[in-house]
Structures are given as C-alpha cells and as structure tokens.
Amino acid sequence: xxxxxxxxxxxxxxxxxVRTARQPANIVFPLVFPLLLLAVNSSGLQSAxxxxxxxxxxxxxxxxxxxxxxxxxxxxxxAGTDLARxxxxxxxxxxxxxxxxxVALLAGQLxxxxxxxxxxxxxxxxxxxxxGVHFAAGAGGIAVIFVFSLLxxxxxxxxxxxxxxxxxxxxxxxxxxxxxxxxxFISSMAMPRNLIEIKWFQTAATLNPVSYLIEGIRSLIVIxxxxxxxxxxxxxxxxxxxxxxxxxxxSLRTRLTRS
Amino acid sequence: xxxxxxxEGVAWRVLHNVxxxxxxxxxxxxxxxxxxxxxAGGLSRIDxxxxxxxxxxxxAFQFVFVLxxxxxxxxxFTGFGIAxxxxxxxxRRLLLSAPHRTGIVLGYVAAALVRWLLTAAVVTAVALLVxxxxxxxxxxxxxxxxxxxCLNLAATLWAAGIALRLRTMQAGPVMQMPVFLLLFFAPVxxxxxxxxxWIHNVATYNPLTRVLEAGRGFLAGSxxxxxxxxxxxxxxxxxxxxxxxxxxxxxxRAG
Numbered sequence: 001x002x003x004x005x006x007x008x009x010x011x012x013x014x015x016x017x018v019r020t021a022r023q024p025a026n027i028v029f030p031l032v033f034p035l036l037l038l039a040v041n042s043s044g045l046q047s048a049x050x051x052x053x054x055x056x057x058x059x060x061x062x063x064x065x066x067x068x069x070x071x072x073x074x075x076x077x078x079a080g081t082d083l084a085r086x087x088x089x090x091x092x093x094x095x096x097x098x099x100x101x102x103v104a105l106l107a108g109q110l111x112x113x114x115x116x117x118x119x120x121x122x123x124x125x126x127x128x129x130x131x132g133v134h135f136a137a138g139a140g141g142i143a144v145i146f147v148f149s150l151l152x153x154x155x156x157x158x159x160x161x162x163x164x165x166x167x168x169x170x171x172x173x174x175x176x177x178x179x180x181x182x183x184x185f186i187s188s189m190a191m192p193r194n195l196i197e198i199k200w201f202q203t204a205a206t207l208n209p210v211s212y213l214i215e216g217i218r219s220l221i222v223i224x225x226x227x228x229x230x231x232x233x234x235x236x237x238x239x240x241x242x243x244x245x246x247x248x249x250x251s252l253r254t255r256l257t258r259s
Numbered sequence: 260x261x262x263x264x265x266x267e268g269v270a271w272r273v274l275h276n277v278x279x280x281x282x283x284x285x286x287x288x289x290x291x292x293x294x295x296x297x298x299a300g301g302l303s304r305i306d307x308x309x310x311x312x313x314x315x316x317x318x319a320f321q322f323v324f325v326l327x328x329x330x331x332x333x334x335x336f337t338g339f340g341i342a343x344x345x346x347x348x349x350x351r352r353l354l355l356s357a358p359h360r361t362g363i364v365l366g367y368v369a370a371a372l373v374r375w376l377l378t379a380a381v382v383t384a385v386a387l388l389v390x391x392x393x394x395x396x397x398x399x400x401x402x403x404x405x406x407x408x409c410l411n412l413a414a415t416l417w418a419a420g421i422a423l424r425l426r427t428m429q430a431g432p433v434m435q436m437p438v439f440l441l442l443f444f445a446p447v448x449x450x451x452x453x454x455x456x457w458i459h460n461v462a463t464y465n466p467l468t469r470v471l472e473a474g475r476g477f478l479a480g481s482x483x484x485x486x487x488x489x490x491x492x493x494x495x496x497x498x499x500x501x502x503x504x505x506x507x508x509x510x511x512r513a514g
Contacts, residue, residue, distance in 0.1 A: 029432070036440075043458035044448045047308045178289060185297035191304065201300035 008100050012108020017115050019082060030074030030116075031123055034067035038127075041066075045190065053195055056222045061133045064124065065217035066189050068149050069210060071120040072156045073180050079113040080160030080173035087168040092255065102256050106248055110157045117153025121146050133221065141220040144230075151237040152213055158244035165251035187211040212236040262359040269353070269366025270373070273340060277374055287336050287374065291329035291382050295321060299389070302448060310453050315392040315479050322386045323403065323474040324447055327467075329382055330411040331438050333375030338418020338434045341367055345426035345510065354511060364419055364503050371415040372408065379407065394480035402485065403477035406470055409492035414438055416499035423506030426513065445471045466491045 020027060042060035049057050056062050086092050095105060125142055128135070135141050163173045186204045188196070188211040196202040205211050216233015219226040277283045299321040306317040313320045344350040357363055387393075395403070418434040425433065444461045445468045446454055454462055462468050473488030 037443075040443045040447075040458065043456050044443075044446070044454060045302075045305075046455050047310070047449050047453045048302070048305055050308050051304060178286065178293070182293060185293055185301070190297070190301050195304050196301055197303040198300045201296075205301070 005101060005104055008104035009107040009111060012105055013111030013115065016079070016082065016109050016112020020078060020112065020116060027116075030071050030078070031120060033074070034070040034124070035127060037070070038063055038067050041190070048191070051195060053192070055192060058133065060131055061128075061221050062218065063190075064128045064133055064221055065214045066184075067124045067127075068121065068145075068152065068217050069184055069189075069214055071124070072117060072149070072152050073177070073184065075113055075116045075120065075153060076156040076160035076180070077174060077177050078160075079109060079116075079157050080164040080176075081170040083109055083161050083164035084168060084170040084173050087164065087255070088170065096256050102252050103249065106158075106161060106245075106252050109161055110154060110245075113157030113160070114150050114153045117150055117157075118146070121149040128221070135221050136224040137220040141225070145217055145220050148216060148233065148237065151234070151241060155237055155241035155244050158241065158248045162244055162248040162251050165248060165255045168255070183208055183210045187214060189214060209236045209240060262362040262365065265357045265359055265362025266365035266369055269363055270369040273337070273367060273370035274373055276340070277370070283336075283340075287329075287333060287378055288381055290332065291325050291378060292385060294328065295325040295382060295385065298325070298448070299386075305448060308449065308453065311449060313450065313475065313479060315394045318386065318389060318391045319393065319478050320475060322382070322391055323478050324442075324445075324471060326379060326382060326403070326407050327410055327471060327474055328442050329378045330375055330407040331414040331442060332435075333378055334371050334411050334414025334416070335418045335434050335438055337367055337371035337374065337415050338422045339428065339431055341419055341422035342426065342428050342430050342434075345422065346428050350426065350510065351514070360507055360511065361504065364416075364423075364507055367419055368412060368415050372411055375407075375411045379404070393478060395477050395482075396480060399477040399480055399482060402482065403474050406474050406477075406488060406492060409489070409496055410470065413492060413495035413499050416496065416503040420499060420502035420506035423503065423510040426510060441465060441467050466495075 038060070042058075042063045045063070046059045048054060049059050049062070054062075086095075092105070096102075125145065135145075137144065160173060163176055164170075167173065186201065187208045188205050193202055193205050193211065193215075196205060212229075212232040213236055215229050216237070219229035219233070223229070277287075299318045302321075303317045305311060306313065306320070341350070344353065353363055354360060393400070417438070421430050421434045424430075444458070444465050446462050451459070451462055451468060451472065469484050469488045469491050473482065473484045476483035476485070
C-alpha cells in the first residue's frame with residue numbers, strides 16, 4: 001500500500017468525519033435514540049427475566065447489545081446518504097478527474113463510518129458500565145465487543161455505500177431504512193430465540209443474520225466467552241463485510257466508468 | 260359553510276397526495292405492522308410472566324398499543340405534510356386563497372383521520388387474521404376506536420401547531436419525539452403493575468397510560484378507567500386545538 005494511497009484514504013476519511021460532525025443531528029440522533037430505547041425497553045421488559053430459561057436477571061444487560069446494531073443502522077443510512085449526495089452534487093465526477101484512486105474514495109468513506117462506529121461503541125459500553133451492567137467476559141470481552149462493532153460498522157457502512165453507488169439517490173438510501181429495521185425487529189433483539197413462542201417468528205429470527213450479530217455481542221456481556229456465539233457472530237459479520245465491500249467496490253467501478 | 264368548503268378542499272388534496280404516492284402511504288401502513296409483528300410475535304411469551312393477567316392474550320394486549328400508536332403517528336405524519344406544504348410555499352398560497360383559514364386546519368385534521376382509518380382497518384384485519392382474541396362487545400369496541408380517533412385528532416393538532424409555527428420539514432423530530440416518548444413511557448410491554456423502577460413512576464403519571472389501560476379494558480370486555488381516559492383525550496383535543504389555531508395565526512403573521 002503506497003504512502004500516497006494512505007494519504008488519500010486519510011483525507012477522505014477526515015472529510016467524512018468532519019461532514020458528519022458538522023451536522024449535529026447526524027451525531028445526536030444515532031446516539032440518543034438507541035439509548036432512549038434501551039432505557040425504555042430495559043425497564044419495561046425487566047419482568048421478562050422471570051421467564052424460566054431467561055439467561056440473565058438483568059434485562060438491561062440482555063438489551064445492551066441492541067444499540068450497537070441500531071447505531072450501525074443509523075450510521076449506515078447517514079454514510080450512504082452522504083455518498084449519494086456526493087454523486088448528486090457531482091463531487092464524485094470531479095473526483096474522477098483527479099489522480100485519486102476510486103478505491104481510496106470507498107476506503108475513506110468507510111474509514112469515516114468506522115470512526116463514528118468507534119465513538120458509538122465507546123458510548124454504549126460506557127453507558128452500560130455507568131448503569132451497572134456487569135460484562136461477563138471482563139475487560140478482554142469489552143475489547144472484543146469494540147472490535148466486533150467496528151467489523152459490523154464496516155459491513156453496514158459498505159452496504160450503505162453500495163446502495164448509494166447503485167442508486168445515486170439519497171432518498172433511495174433513506175427508503176431502505178424500513179427494510180433494515182425489519183431485519184432488526186424480526187431477530188432475537190428482544191427475546192432469546194429459544195424463548196420465542198411463535199414458530200414462524202422463531203424461524204425468521206434464526207434465518208436472520210442480525211440475530212447472530214446481536215447474540216455475539218450479547219454473549220460477551222451476559223454469558224462470558226461462548227465460542228459458538230462468537231464464531232457465529234464474527235463469521236456472520238465477516239461474511240456481510242466481505243459481500244458488501246465487494247458489491248460496493250464493483251458498483252464504484254461501474255459508477256466511475258459511467259461518469 | 261365556507262370554512263367547510265375550505266376544509267373539504269384541503270382534505271381532498273392531502274388524501275389525493277397520500278393515496279397516489281406510495282412513498283407517503285406505505286410507511287404509515289407498514290410501520291404499525293412492524294411493531295405489531297415484533298411485539299406480539301417476538302414477545303408473546305411475556306404472557307407467562309408471573310402476575311401477567313390479560314385474558315385475551317398478548318396479541319390483543321399489544322394490538323391496543325399498536326392501534327393507539329398508529330393513531331398518534333398518523334397525526335404526526337400529517338404534520339410532516341403540513342410542514343412540507345409550508346416549506347414549498349404551497350401553504351402560503353393556501354393562506355392567501357382561503358376565505359376562512361380555520362378550514363385549513365380542519366381539512367388537515369379530517370385528512371389525517373381518513374388516512375388513519377385505513378391504517379386501523381389494515382392493522383385490525385391483520386390482528387384478527389393471526390388469531391387475536393376479542394373479549395369486548397360492540398359497545399366496548401366503539402369505545403376503543405373512539406379513544407383512538409380522539410388520540411389521532413390530538414396528535415394531528417399537536418403536529419399542526421408545530422408545523423404552522425416552524426414551517427419547515429426540519430421540525431419533524433420536534434413533532435415526533437414527544438409523541439414517541441409519551442407512548443413508550445406508558446406500559447407498552449406489560450401491565451402497569453408489572454413495571455419496575457423509574458418507568459413505573461413515569462408511567463403512573465403519564466396521561467397516555469390511562470388511555471392505553473382503558474383501551475385494553477375495552478378489548479378485554481372489562482372496561483376500566485373509561486371516564487379518566489376520555490377526559491384525558493378530550494383535554495388533549497381541546498388544548499391542542501387552541502395550540503394549532505394559534506399556530507395558524509403565527510403562520511398568518513409570518514405572511
């Protein structure tokens with residue numbers, strides 16, 4: 001990797017972060033909304049911990065994995081919308097006239113998303129600690145959660161970039177938000193899969209990759225070092241990231257050829 | 260009479276826009292179904308929590324919340340439309356052309372109600388199809404849907420007041436967030452008695468808790484807190500009517 005390429009990525013990542021930082025709504029909403037839902041759900045569903053087989057006596061600990069996914073969704077939508085705006089305003093076309101490599105644009109954009117993801121992950125972890133959540137896997141587990149959330153951020157950020165490059169429209173990217181939300185809702189977000197009573201819902205949650213991402217993080221908070229949950233979680237996150245980055249790279253190439 | 264003709268014109272335009280534009284219509288239909296599926300499907304085992312006592316079951320328990328939530332958010336979505344109208348300059352032209360401007364607010368309110376009735380029909384049909392048990396009789400159900408209508412009116416008037424004052428789409432979170440908080444600070448997942456900690460205290464004093472509990476009572480066929488629930492919704496409608504009309508005056512002053 002040449003020094004010049006690294007510089008290009010660094011510049012674009014910086015641009016992505018600064019652009020997000022200049023719009024407070026893009027920072028505050030992805031941070032405040034998941035925390036609000038966490039507060040409401042963890043208090044409202046605390047009595048669910050009395051169900052036989054529920055893995056913990058703290059619903060807050062159980063639900064703490066969810067903001068990581070919600071934050072990733074918000075960050076993805078924002079990143080996708082920003083990239084779409086670059087296409088709509090002609091920034092991408094102008095960039096194509098410079099010696100900058102196309103892949104640097106994608107890497108820079110994703111670097112910005114991952115920086116935002118890192119900030120969010122730190123906020124969720126600190127919030128959990130302040131609220132008294134005991135991380136069963138200890139300090140090492142917290143570090144793994146942090147790395148895991150970066151990987152999720154990479155995958156979902158690339159998915160947002162792919163949508164932006166494919167459609168070239170911020171509205172189209174925002175229009176995908178409900179679809180992502182379905183994946184989040186029809187998962188083991190609110191209840192362990194083995195305790196979901198409705199059969200079709202349990203099957204859908206089992207087929208839904210988001211369940212494994214949530215369960216990977218949750219296992220480190222609630223259970224400790226669970227090799228199966230971690231392998232499934234990391235495997236799913238890696239697969240999503242690999243597919244999404246490949247799709248985004250291919251779409252970028254097509255988009256630059258067109259422009 | 261002229262107020263009514265203005266209201267009719269505004270309502271027709273809003274409904275025409277909504278029913279011919281899938282990007283406006285579909286979210287208001289799909290989101291309540293998401294919530295219903297996620298809550299009633301994913302959390303159905305909650306009815307086995309010790310102390311949970313709602314005879315029609317968890318699907319019916321969640322249906323009432325989703326119905327009331329769809330009523331409130333139907334009003335908020337209409338508020339987005341009002342803000343869009345004023346941001347694009349259409350609202351200003353509307354103020355110039357309407358002989359009786361109160362009809363403008365009335366038209367938006369009527370449109371929000373018709374729009375929500377479609378959502379309510381879809382959510383109810385889906386709930387019945389998935390086997391929701393209904394304990395209440397016809398009078399109880401009229402009570403439940405009347406409460407929801409009142410909530411829809413109140414939410415529309417609230418959102419209209421904001422939209423007419425700020426006249427920008429950026430006011431969306433200001434319309435949405437308080438409604439969202441009031442709804443979710445009520446006993447959403449379990450009855451009030453099973454809530455613990457701070458949320459129990461907040462839910463106890465949240466006026467929407469009365470509405471939600473009364474709605475669930477109607478559906479179960481054992482009405483409870485009916486007078487208080489209707490008093491709350493009536494107060495909200497009256498209070499937000501004044502709020503919306505003052506917002507209209509603010510829009511008039513702004514020209």
